[in-house]
Amino acid sequence: MKFGGTSMGSADAIxxxxxxxxxxxxxxxxxxxxxSAMAGVTDTLIRSARDAEQGxxxxxxxxxxxxxxxxxxxxxxxxxxxxxxxxxxxxxxxLLDDFEQLCHSISIxxxxxxxxxxxxxxxxxxxxxxLLSAHLQDLGYDSQAFDSNYLVVTNDNxxxxxxxxxxxxxxxxxxxxxxxxxxLLPIITGFIGATPNGTITTxxxxxxxxxxxxxxxxxxxxxxxxxxxxxxxxxTDPRITPQARTIATLSYGEVSEMAYFGAKVLHPRTILPVMxxxxxxxxxxxxxxxxxxxxLRPEPEIVPGTIKAITTVQDVHLVTVYGRGMVGVPGIAxxxxxxxxxxxxxxxxxxxxxxxxxxxFVVPGxxxxxxxxxxxxxLALEIERxxxxxxxxxxxxxxxxxxxxxxxxxxxVAARIFGALGQHNxxxxxxxxxxxxxxxxxxxxxxxxxxxxxxxxxxxxxxxxRG
Ligand code: ASP
Ligand code: MG
Numbered sequence: 001m002k003f004g005g006t007s008m009g010s011a012d013a014i015x016x017x018x019x020x021x022x023x024x025x026x027x028x029x030x031x032x033x034x035x036s037a038m039a040g041v042t043d044t045l046i047r048s049a050r051d052a053e054q055g056x057x058x059x060x061x062x063x064x065x066x067x068x069x070x071x072x073x074x075x076x077x078x079x080x081x082x083x084x085x086x087x088x089x090x091x092x093x094x095l096l097d098d099f100e101q102l103c104h105s106i107s108i109x110x111x112x113x114x115x116x117x118x119x120x121x122x123x124x125x126x127x128x129x130x131l132l133s134a135h136l137q138d139l140g141y142d143s144q145a146f147d148s149n150y151l152v153v154t155n156d157n158x159x160x161x162x163x164x165x166x167x168x169x170x171x172x173x174x175x176x177x178x179x180x181x182x183x184l185l186p187i188i189t190g191f192i193g194a195t196p197n198g199t200i201t202t203x204x205x206x207x208x209x210x211x212x213x214x215x216x217x218x219x220x221x222x223x224x225x226x227x228x229x230x231x232x233x234x235x236t237d238p239r240i241t242p243q244a245r246t247i248a249t250l251s252y253g254e255v256s257e258m259a260y261f262g263a264k265v266l267h268p269r270t271i272l273p274v275m276x277x278x279x280x281x282x283x284x285x286x287x288x289x290x291x292x293x294x295x296l297r298p299e300p301e302i303v304p305g306t307i308k309a310i311t312t313v314q315d316v317h318l319v320t321v322y323g324r325g326m327v328g329v330p331g332i333a334x335x336x337x338x339x340x341x342x343x344x345x346x347x348x349x350x351x352x353x354x355x356x357x358x359x360x361f362v363v364p365g366x367x368x369x370x371x372x373x374x375x376x377x378x379l380a381l382e383i384e385r386x387x388x389x390x391x392x393x394x395x396x397x398x399x400x401x402x403x404x405x406x407x408x409x410x411x412x413v414a415a416r417i418f419g420a421l422g423q424h425n426x427x428x429x430x431x432x433x434x435x436x437x438x439x440x441x442x443x444x445x446x447x448x449x450x451x452x453x454x455x456x457x458x459x460x461x462x463x464x465x466r467g
Contacts, residue, residue, distance in 0.1 A: 001226075002034040002035070002190060002209060002224070002225070003033060004208065004226075004228045004229065005036040005038065005040070005042075006039050006229040008035050008039070008128045008132070011073075011077035014078060014132055015135070016286055017132060017286060020227065021185060030180045032176060032180060032219065032221065033185070034188045034189070034208060034215055035125065035190055035208070036124075036190050036208040037128050037191070038070065038124065038127070038128050041070075041128070042121055044063050044066070045063070045067075045121050048064075048103055049103060049106055049112045052103040052104075052106040053106055053112045057104075060103035060107075061100065064099055067096055067099075067127075068096050071092045071127050072089055074131055075088050075092070075134070078135040078138065079134050079135060080138055084134055088130060095123055095127055099120065102116065106120075114158035115199065118159060121191075122149070122189070122191065122202055125148075125191050128189075129146070129187050133187040136185055136187070141185055142182075142183060143184060143185040143186070144179065144185075144187070145188075146175070146176070146186055146187065148193060148215075149198070150171065151171045151176070152203075152211065152214055153167035153195070154194065156199065157201070158201055158202070160203070161204075163193060163203075164196075165214070165217065165218065169217075169218040172215060173219070176188070176219065180219075188211070191208045191211060203267075206267045209226060209266050209267035210269045212224055212226060213270040213271060213273045213281075214273050216274055217273035217277065218273075220274075220279070221279070223280045223281070223282065224274060224280075224282070225282045225284055226270070227284050228283065228285065228286065229285060230285055231246045231285045231288055231291045232246040232247065232285070232291070232293035232294030233250060233258070233263070233293075235308065235457065235460045236311065236457050236460075240312075240450055240453050240454070241453060241454050243457060246291070246294060247294050248292070248294065248295065249295050250294060250295075250296050251298065251299055252296060255296050256268060257403050257436070261403065262311045262313035262314070262399070263309065263311040265283070280296065281296040283296070302408070304409075305461075306461035307406070307459050307460050308403055308406070309460065310453050310457050311403060312398055312449060312453060313362075314449075316363065316397060316398070317362070317363060317397065318361075318429065318430065319360060319368060319393055320359070320391070320393075321359055321375060321390075322357060322390065322392065323358070323382070323386070323387055323389035323390070324387075326356055326358075327355070327356045327357065328356065332379065332382065333352065333359060335379065336375050338378070339375045340371050340375070342374055343371045343374040345363045345370065346363070347361045347363060349441050350432065351431065360430055362397070362443060369393075372391045394429070396447070397444065397445060398446050398452075399442070400444055400449060400452050400456065401439050402439065404461075405438055409437065414433075416459055417459065420456065420459060421455060421456070426451060426452050426455065427444065427445065427448065428444055430443040
């Protein structure tokens with residue numbers, strides 16, 4: 001089971017987490033838990049390190065005091081046995097002393113390296129994991145906190161490390177399996193790993209989900225349950241459409257497509273370690289634990305023609321490269337892609353019409369000016385010759401994506417999508433369908449985005465269907 005930041009966010013939430021673990025343990029399940037930092041803590045740690053880099057000492061000192069107060073208050077609410085409580089408070093003190101010292105050196109060197117940032121940002125999970133474990137002990141159960149830098153072996157790609165599954169499996173099976181088999185409840189930090197020589201790494205923001213996948217695969221467990229604060233994966237963002245509802249079943253492919261196209265469901269890499277095993281994943285709500293949530297499976301039954309979810313990606317810009325002289329000239333798209341890559345931007349969507357007079361693609365908004373300059377440099381000669389007219393940036397756009405494996409090989413789905421948008425006078429600027437046929441994405445004007453989602457949501461199959 002993996003518990004997210006909100007689930008670990010207060011003493012009451014942690015009590016609720018403990019009761020979920022215990023209830024399942026009492027039903028005979030052997031439960032291994034992976035936890036996030038208390039909500040907001042990782043943000044605070046990272047902000048403090050960044051401020052220290054600017055020479056600002058006040059921020060981290062204040063942050064250390066606030067983090068100390070929050071964690072100690074939580075301990076007081078969770079742990080009644082005096083000696084256990086005091087030794088945990090000592091541990092919190094010592095972890096936060098480390099934090100202050102790290103920020104102090106950052107402020108002197110005026111630099112925070114990716115490696116240093118990983119040590120700082122790992123502190124949130126190291127704190128939260130001890131709170132839950134101590135609470136379980138306080139309730140009379142055998143539990144132990146584990147720092148996953150001793151379990152998850154990764155490469156040295158700091159801030160976005162990738163696990164070595166063979167090395168990780170060996171550690172997890174020697175340290176965690178025997179503990180579980182003896183009836184202990186292990187609580188493991190999410191987010192954190194270490195290189196083979198022991199240097200702390202992290203798996204990227206939101207990476208505790210991924211830790212859940214890694215630990216589940218390494219044990220291996222029968223299932224992976226991801227506990228957050230919503231009733232599973234929703235058909236769309238409920239803040240946009242109140243009709244949004246829980247999706248009963250999704251395939252790995254569908255959920256990956258949703259994560260890629262903006263749904264904040266799961267860290268996109270979560271399913272990678274468990275995929276080959278076909279391990280079922282459940283997405284559940286800590287604060288509504290009897291709700292069945294969403295079941296993720298390798299290949300659920302597909303109901304042809306069904307659209308399962310609508311997602312959006314905001315803060316993107318649409319880049320168009322146009323010119324009459326591009327017709328039949330090979331290599332312009334290739335060189336443009338290379339220029340985009342050199343600018344360090346990732347391309348979310350690409351489309352070209354067969355007239356070849358223009359092509360366009362979508363990049364994160366923060367990168368579009370850099371991308372434009374890189375392309376103009378690459379195509380300078382063609383621009384001078386007027387074969388390429390120029391590079392346009394449209395800023396007020398949103399990507400809207402419909403997701404569903406049932407769209408695959410089913411004629412008429414696109415007609416329904418564009419028919420519905422047309423009836424509401426919503427102009428579609430760009431269309432792209434992935435070769436997986438799991439999704440159809442379009443770019444619309446920002447002012448139309450909310451309505452587009454609402455209109456498309458009406459097409460989402462009214463599925464009590466388990467498809
Ligand atoms: N605490 C980390 C973060 O906020 C990891 C996680 O919560 O998944 O990014
Ligand atoms: Mg989180």
